[in-house]
Amino acid sequence: EPLMTLDNQSLSVNLYELMLSIQKGNMAYMINYWYGDVNSENFWGTVIDENSTTWDDYYTLAVYKKAKNLLAASVLFEDMGLSLPDATVKGIDEDIDALIEEDGVGSKKALNSILSQYGVNVDMYREYKLLEAKSQYLAEHLYGTGGSKLGAALKEEYLQENYVAFHQIFIANYYYVFETDENGDTVYYTDNGAIA
Secondary structure (H helix, E strand, C coil), X not given: CEEEEECCEEEEHHHHHHHHHHHHHHHHHHHHHHHCCCCCHHHHCCECCCCCCEHHHHHHHHHHHHHHHHHHXXXXXXXXXXXXXXXXXXXXXXXXXXXXXXXXXXXXXXXXXXXXXXXXXXXXXXXXHHHHHHHHHHHHHHHCHHHCCCCHHHHHHHHHHHCCCCCCCCCCCCCCCCCECCCCCECCECCCCCEC
């Protein structure tokens, strides 16, 4: 089903679910490291602002905004009559072929089985990668690589409107307590737990 539609194009609920999975996957190592489980309610349920927004709310909305941007970029891409370079499309297809070989053990059906856990299949995954490529190509077409097509005055105006600088002074309100021996010297331990 379409999650959102703009002009004659749409982005499906399944692609949005894939995008959410990718975001979660990108964060998995950090969440597992600090919370022990990528699905930890201690992380996802943490309130991060005065509006009771949780990390779950924050990332769900961030990915939703990204989905809107991808769809808008795709519509603008088509309206401007742009087309992806053959090398870009070929690169995406080669990456998918590599996934079929490595993760699908040479079988598109096997890779589809894996991708189905994320709500998509190989064709939908390819659609997502093409959407990303169109968005990047459009940005480079409009603004140049690294914003090279933007004039210095425009960059300066943006800088003046958005740049914030501040100094932070850290005043520790704690101190360390060290274990000492009978002479008052700090005790250090070796890796095996013996006194150094």
